[in-house]
Amino acid sequence: MDALAPLHQALRDPLVVGVLGSVVVIFVVRTFYQWYRLSHIPGPFWAAFSKYWMVRESLKGRQPFAIKEVTDKYGSLARIGPNELVTDDPDVLRKMMSVRSPYTRGPWYDAMRFDPERDNLFSMRDEAExxxxxxxxxxxxxxxxxxxxxxxxxxxxxxxxxxxxxxxxxxxxxxxxxxxxxxxxxxxxxxxxxxxxxxxxxxxxxxxxxxxxxxxxxxxxxxxxxxxxxxxxxxxxxxxxxxxxxxxxxxxxxxxxxxx
Known part of the structure; x- marks a missing residue:
């Protein structure tokens, strides 16, 4: 008896095919949107589609060095993730860190919370707090x-x-x-x-x-x-x-x- 028979039968169902097709279309559209919105900024190719590049370099323990290599290769503003940019321009950094800067801390800082129910000074993202x-x-x-x-x-x-x-x-x-x-x-x-x-x-x-x-x-x-x-x-x-x-x-x- 074919062990995959139930799967073959399910794939003949128009509803199942429609749902799977919708999932694939959503995935493709989402991936394209992630790539396109920052596509004008250069960086490692796969970094534009997923966070694999960032995770890989951090697992190797060389993410700071890899980021420097990226800015050396692609310029002072480079893309290292679907929604992540890096810069080594001191003028940009000065603007970001200035008083009343519109820039705020991103979700990256959430991982610095040792107590899940309580922020420390480094993990706190609320500017007023x-x-x-x-x-x-x-x-x-x-x-x-x-x-x-x-x-x-x-x-x-x-x-x-x-x-x-x-x-x-x-x-x-x-x-x-x-x-x-x-x-x-x-x-x-x-x-x-x-x-x-x-x-x-x-x-x-x-x-x-x-x-x-x-x-x-x-x-x-x-x-x-x-x-x-x-x-x-x-x-x-x-x-x-x-x-x-x-x-x-x-x-x-x-x-x-x-x-x-």
């Missing part, structure tokens, strides 16, 4: 109302120097290399946590990645960037159905512990 939150946070980091800022930073500098002197000073018989990029991350996170919470998390003191924050960040950020390129995926992940996969305040490691 963003300005209000910045106004609340600014005094704590400007130094005007935080009289201990300079002393806090000096204390962490002293801890960094102490760490280097006690563990990483080489001798004629003992070579002690140090990854300064890593210690710089430890220093930065201790300064931020000390200023924000009144107590450093102890990266420099323990000379270790507390909560595995840096390790998990390095693995999570590339995924976050892929989601940012496809905002619908980020929205799905932040939905009630899949929200449990995101970091939570009750986590013992990574972003969740940091949020908690």
């Amino acid at each position: 963003h300005a209000r939150l910045r106004g609340k946070m600014a005094p704590g980091y400007s130094g005007k109302e935080n009289e201990s800022m300079e002393k806090t930073i000096e204390n962490q500098i002293a801890r960094l120097v102490e760490l280097i002197e006690t563990k990483y000073l080489s001798t004629p018989t003992d070579y002690r290399p140090m990854d300064f990029a890593q210690k710089g991350q430890y220093f930065t996170l201790d300064v931020i946590s000390d200023l924000a919470f009144g107590q450093a998390f102890g990266y420099l003191e323990q000379d270790d990645d507390v909560f595995d924050y840096i390790k998990i960040t390095n693995s999570y950020i590339p995924v976050m960037l892929v989601l940012a390129n496809v905002p619908s995926m980020a929205k799905l992940l932040q939905s009630r159905l899949l929200r449990g996969l995101l970091p939570k305040e009750s986590d013992k490691l990574g972003f969740g512990a940091f949020i908690g």
Whole structure:
């Protein structure tokens, strides 16, 4: 018995054929419209039809380099997606970032939301709310109302120097290399946590990645960037159905512990 018989029978039904034909026509028209509306702007060929180019480059971990190659090849304004443009023109960027600019943040920023129900300063797209939150946070980091800022930073500098002197000073018989990029991350996170919470998390003191924050960040950020390129995926992940996969305040490691 032909296993495909039901399919063959369905394809003989004029209603099914009409529905399938309508779907194909809609897909073709939509694809053509996506291509045509920005067709006057040059860029990689397949980028005009889907976000495959952006996702592919972000999965490779080289999207910033790929974007520079695009502007080098196609000019200061280039197309890298059906509805995405990139520019390296400082005059355009200055206009976009100016006070009362008509440009606003796009759906890309939704993927930067660690808590699905609450925006952070980086993910917030509402301009008025963003300005209000910045106004609340600014005094704590400007130094005007935080009289201990300079002393806090000096204390962490002293801890960094102490760490280097006690563990990483080489001798004629003992070579002690140090990854300064890593210690710089430890220093930065201790300064931020000390200023924000009144107590450093102890990266420099323990000379270790507390909560595995840096390790998990390095693995999570590339995924976050892929989601940012496809905002619908980020929205799905932040939905009630899949929200449990995101970091939570009750986590013992990574972003969740940091949020908690």
